[in-house]
Amino acid sequence: MLTDFAFLLLFLLGGAGFVLMTFTVSRLLRPDRPNEEKVTTYESGEDPIGSAWGRFNIRFYVIALVFLLFEVEIAFLFPWATVFGQEKLIEETNGLWGWFALAEVFIFVLILILGLAYVWKKGFLDWVKPEQKQSDYQSKIPASAYKKFME
Template identity: 70%
Template sequence: MQNTELSGFGVILLFIIGGVSFVLITLVVARLIRPSRPNKEKLTTYESGEDPLGSAWGQFNPRFYVVALVFILFDVEIVFLFPWATVMGQPELIEQTDGTWGWFSLVEMVIFVLILALGLAYVWAKGFLDWVKPTTEISNYKSKIPVKLYEQINQKYSSEGKS
């Protein structure tokens, strides 16, 4: 008699094959049923809502680094707080030392969070989190669709919304 069970690696392989095939089938079906109407505006590069200027090796706004560092700061804080919360959430561990361990760990975590909050307050007070809003530029793109058609569509939908 043969053992026909899959090993743990076989199950993982089946999940990987299933996941990859699901993604590929979804992409193929989307490619078959979507309309293809490219124009100049649709084929332009989109970079976070800003028009790309120059080479890709150009200047990068350093404020993105500040946002990333603040995210990492609070991400690390959560990484340290989660194990503490799961272990200290068990009353039998705290009762083993007559509650002194629970109070010690609580004070330790409060000091940790206060140091991080103090750092955030310092950065905020110095204005390092202020974001300069870019000026908006009007596109010079000339659409082949007449303006009257847009006006008709807007009137149609605005009259439907009122009724």
């Protein structure tokens, strides 16, 4: 008699065998005609220029983090919707559970809206760089050096 670990091992071996078999068959069937165009680096439809160690604007990173934050928080709404849709649970609690769950999700969405308002107010969602305000501080570094650094 096989134990649970033996079943797990069989599934892992079967999955690995299926992947290896698929790669082997595709390698045998596909045409193999590499040329210069096919082996060049491709990035969003543009030919690469210079080194890959170039500087990127921090806005891309911030936008990605905000996107991930909201996507992960939205994932928490699915279990809530599943529990909220259980009529039996709502009937057993005389409707109290339904009102509690509804209030809970409104608080959750309110927190999401406040987070969105915060990043919007701070300008993290703007793609255009805001104008720099003039300061009374006089730097000893010429302005041309700043412009060259910002490029």
